[in-house]
Amino acid sequence: MRTMVVWCPDWSVTAALLERADTDEPVGVEAPAVVLANNRVVVCNAAARAEGVRRGQRRRDAQARCPELVLLAANPDRDARWFEPVLSAVEEVRPGVAPLRPGLLAVPAPGRYFARAGAGVDGEEAAAAVLAEHLVRAGVWDSRFGAADDLYTAERAARSAPEQGCVAIPPGSSADFLRGLPVTVLADDGPEGAELAGVLRRLGLRLLGDFARLRAGEVSNRFGGYGTEVWRRVQGDEVTRLASRTPPPELACEIAFEPPLDSAEAVTFSVRTTAERFVAGLADRQLVATGVRVEAEFEEGVSARTWLHPRCFTSRDLVDRVHWQLQAGMATSGLRSRKSTGEDITSPVTLVRFLPDTVEPAGDHADGLWGGGADDQVVRGVARVQAMVGYDAVQVPVLQGGRGAADRQALVPWGERPVGLRPVERPWPGRIPGPAPSRVFAHPPPAEVVDEAAVPVGVTVRGLVTGEPWRFRVAVTPRALPWMPIASWAGPWPVDEGWWLVAGAAGAGAAGVAGAAPARAARFQVVGVDGRAWLLRWSALGPDARGSWEVEAAYD
Amino acid sequence: MSVRPLEIADPQQVLDQLRGRIAALQGGPSRLTVPVLPLFDGLLTLRTGGVYGVDSATLGMALAAGASQAGEWVGFAGWDDFGVEAAHQQGIVLSRTVLVPAPGEHWLEVTAALVDVLKVVVLRPPATVDAKSAAILDARLRARSAVLVVQGDWPRCEARVAAERVAWAGLDAGRGRLRERRVTLVARQPGRAPVRTEAVLP
Known part of the structure; x- marks a missing residue:
């Protein structure tokens, strides 16, 4: 079977530039750019090569040759990610694509269907032209094609092709083509190939054909497994098979509403069968979804959100999520009574789509023999409460x-x-050891602590209290407590955190002090004469010992 | 292979437990006991369908902890300052805990819905409740075999547990840290003399 290889040269650079094009500082495709790893050039594009940048150079050498060089970090994931659109672009024309590595793919050569009689163009070259056109549409300008009887030869042919061109090796002449190549082409195979190429050159073997004239025994004795493999290929014995990929299955489900629905209840009712189809489609492949992206398209605007499930989604869970998401889009208070759930949505819904975000094998989430997770009854009861007060309450x-x-x-x-x-x-x-407080205030209420002379207590820069705490009062809801003499206290424990954050960020202290540095703060444990214990926090208001008190928690 | 007899420390206790479960399966007395922490032994027994009053958050958590450890679901309503770590230290299983921090104006309906599916619901009522609504909730509790623990006012409680004479240990003037508290727990039941017991709370 004829094989065609598509090669996108310097793919890492292309992928990185494609990614940069999405950001706010795009770089032109023609700009000299290199991908660096460990401060060495791994891949450089043609523009950089023209300036004298070479693979393996140090960063500063490369920059010295080409000051306007765009430096990009190596990221194999990014290369693979950006190669995916190329694979699907080729797949549109010819199924059975085998990705070899990012930047290199193989397909069974789509021969005769593209041949044009009388145009003087060979079938494979015509096919390559169609593919090149497709790839340009996908944003890849530099692609090269090679067609041959086997994969190895096709790759070599692609590497010798001009930009967007195709080199087709006639059937049966693969070995002849390979024998005419210089040994330096082996360097493309990686460090092993570069080493072998160096050895062969120093032995005076300039062409792969010279290498092919060696005897099998000599080759396997001297050049190891890799050398033997190359030798067999040059002899024309080795045929590499193509392992084509199966296109990923389409698991997303969607339902369109015609005419658009304007009530959340109606949408929820209508997506039920779609949700069931979605879950069943996953179940057919022994999968369950643990994260699902729900997209709802309105007549104006789109609402999209990824929902994660503590276990895995059933169709009922999905319907609930759609309901919540549509309700959240409505401009109502956080509290919804049981009667008011049938309100209209701001804009009619035209389409609801489920996309699997995270799927896992169903076996990992199967129910135990005696059940697992939340009881059905509890789940139903809690769902009823959620319907009353909103899902996040x-x-x-x-x-x-x-x-x-x-x-x-x-x-x-x-x-x-x-x-x-x-x-x-x-x-x-720095955390407070011992028993944890039973009441922890999300919004700390203010407090006051004074010493015997009724002067507010503060903490000095040295971390000492300005006076012994004598009385305190806390403004805890629902009613502020009266002044209470202090039976015993402990502290101050300086709060040594948040200083690494920028001023004004979350770490600037709950007091919300606007200043250059996060406010100094200290924690105290205080027990009143009534036996109630409190965790208080003092935050500085300035450089001196003035400050404000608040109640972090209570040992109630 | 020889069969070794089970080592049972207190056969009578096991028998009582089994009898209780048989009674539950037969739909016998509707007032089943709910397990409590050893702390409350001799002080009170939680029975399903009852409303119990507490005066502090810690006692509310402690009353729910026994049932939670026994594998039941528990819930807290109206607790906008729930101390998760304290609950964990008390022995409440957090994965079987439902929290409704701010039930808002529908707190009575929310509590009724929670009582339907949870064994112990600890409620901090945001407003006073009238006797009629309390009676409706009582009926729901009996029908669903659940326990309501209330921190705050409630018209009619089966028992009220309060901490008297709290003494914190570990703290001095500026030194040390809170370690534990010794309390005298008192349970007041209508028509009976108050029962007192010494206990150490975390």
């Missing part, structure tokens, strides 16, 4: 790492997966 408490009492916890809406939690098991120096 029902929460699941989770622990996370942190220093302050409020940092050590997180509340996750029911039915969502917690993401971005700090690990608990780290030591977290």
Whole structure:
């Protein structure tokens, strides 16, 4: 079977430039650019080569030769990611694409269908021209094509082709073509090839044909596995088979509404079968979705959101998510009564689409023999509460790492997966040891602490209290407590965090002090004579010991 | 292979437990006991369908912890300052906990819906409740075999647990840190003498 290889030279540079084109500082395709790893040039494009930049050069050497050189970091994932559109562009013309590596792919040569009688163009060259046209439409200008009986020869042919051109090796003459090539082409195979090419050149073997005249025994003794492989290829014995990929299955489902629906209830009712089809489509491939992107298109505007599920999505969960998402788009208060859920959406919905964001094998999420996860009954009951007060008003408490009492916890809406939690098991120096406070205030209420002379207590720059705390009062809702003499206290424990953040960022202290540096702060534990214990926080208002007090938590 | 007899420390206790479960399966007495922490032994027994009052957040968590450890689902409504780590330290299983921090004006309906599916619901009512609404919720509790623990005012409680004479240990003038508290727990039940017990709370 004839094989055609498509080669996009310097793909890493092309991919990086394509990515840069999406950002705010795009660089022209013709600009000299290199991809660097460990401060050495890995790949350079033609413009850079023209300036004298070479592979393996140090960064400063390359910059010395070409000062306007665009430096790009190596990123194999990016190369592979940007090659995907190229694969699908080729796939449109000829299925059975085999990606070899980013920048290089092979297809079974699409021969006769593209041949034009009387035009004087060979079938394969015509096919290559069609492919090149397709790739240009996909944004890839430099692509080269080679067609031959086997993959190795086709790749070599592609590498010797001109820009957007095709080199077709006639059937049966692959070995002849390879024998005419200089040994230096082996350097394209990587460090192994470069080493072999160097050795052969020093032995006086200029062409691969000279190498082919050696005997099999000599080659395998002296040049190892790689050398033997090359030798067999040059002899024309080795035929590499093509491992073509199957195109990824289409798992997304969508439903269009004609005429557009203007009520969330109607949409929710209508997407039920689509959600079932989506889940069934995944189940056919032994998959379940743990993250789904729900896109709703309105007559004006689009609403898209990725939902994560603590376990895996069933069709009922998906319908719920659609409902929540459409409700969130409505301009209502956070609180919805049971009666008011049938409100109209701002703009009629024309289309709802489910896209699998994260899929996992169904076996990992199967129910245990005695069930697993939340009881069905509890799930239904909580769903009813969510219908009353909004989906994010029902929460699941989770622990996370942190220093302050409020940092050590997180509340996750029911039915969502917690993401971005700090690990608990780290030591977290500076946190308050001992029993945790049972009440942790999300919005710390203010407090006052004075010493025996009724002077507000502060903390000096040295971390000392200006006076012994004598009385305090806290303005905890629903009613402020009266002044309370202090039975015992401990502190100050300086809050040594947040200084690495920029002023005005989240770390500037809960007091919200606008200044150059985060405010100094200290924590105190205070027990009143009534036996109630509090965790108080003092934050400086200025360079001296003046400051404000607030209640972080209570040991109620 | 020899069969070794089970080592049971207290056969009577196991028998009682099994009898209780048989009674539950037979739909016998509607007032089942709900497990509590050893802290409350001799002080009170939680029975389904009852409303119990507490005077502090810690006691509310402690009353729910026993059921949570026994594998039941528990819920907290009206707690906008829920101390997650404290709940974890008390022994509440967080993965079986539902939290409605701000139920808003529909708090009574939310509580009723939670009572339907959870074993123990700890409520901090944002407003006073009238006797009629409380009676409706009572009926719901009995029908669904759930327990309501209220921190705050409630018209009629089966028992009220309060902490008297709290003494924190570990703190001095400027030194140390809070370690534990010794409290005298008192349970007041209508028509009975108050029961007191010494306990150490975290």
